[in-house]
Amino acid sequence: MKNPNITLLNTEILSDNWYTLNKVTYSVLKKDGTTETQSREAYDRGNGAVILLYNTDSNTVILTRQFRLPTYINGNSTGMLIEACAGLLDNDNPEDCIKRETEEETGYKISKVEKIFEAYMSPGSVTEILYFFIAEYSNEMKINDGGGLEEEGENIEVLELSFEESLKMIDTGEIKDAKTIMLLQHLRIKGIM
Secondary structure (H helix, E strand, O other): OOOOOEEEEEEEEEEOOOOEEEEEEEEEEOOOOOEEEEEEEEEEOOOEEEEEEEEOOOOEEEEEEEEOHHHHHOOOOOOEEEEOEEEEOOOOOHHHHHHHHHHHHHOEOOOOOEEEEEEEOOOOOEOOEEEEEEEEOOHHHEOOOOOOOHHHOOOOEEEEEEHHHHHHHHHHOOOOOHHHHHHHHHHHHOOOO
């Protein structure tokens, strides 16, 4: 159901080089009955999926490390970010997307995933909603080295860390990625690990 207090007036494409940056002008019916016109920019990069692989026998999780330009620009001296495996849906459903991304990025071929929730990560400026998954992994599921797709410019390091070490890395600031923190905390809160 559409919000009856919002009327979209105009959408102007500011950039469509990588994804789409729109300037949206809309009117808002305020509580006092007056109408106000506002403009905001919204970045549309599509929706995505993220997964945390975990192994209860070895008490480990699989994470990745890769260069993230926005973090570098914002003061991360190396630009390297430790995070859970993730990717854009493109034309896939979330479950198929995350299975594909898991194999490409981590080298693990998983068949069973559990969706745990959906979340907007930066709703003030980005349209993306993320579908969050968890899945158990074992050494037998490792079919290649992972690392991402060369044609997509990916250069991903695969990390297998103890669950406790990964939680400490949140405290030390070594893990600053919101989706990864949410997934690690989910495993802790639900008593999965």
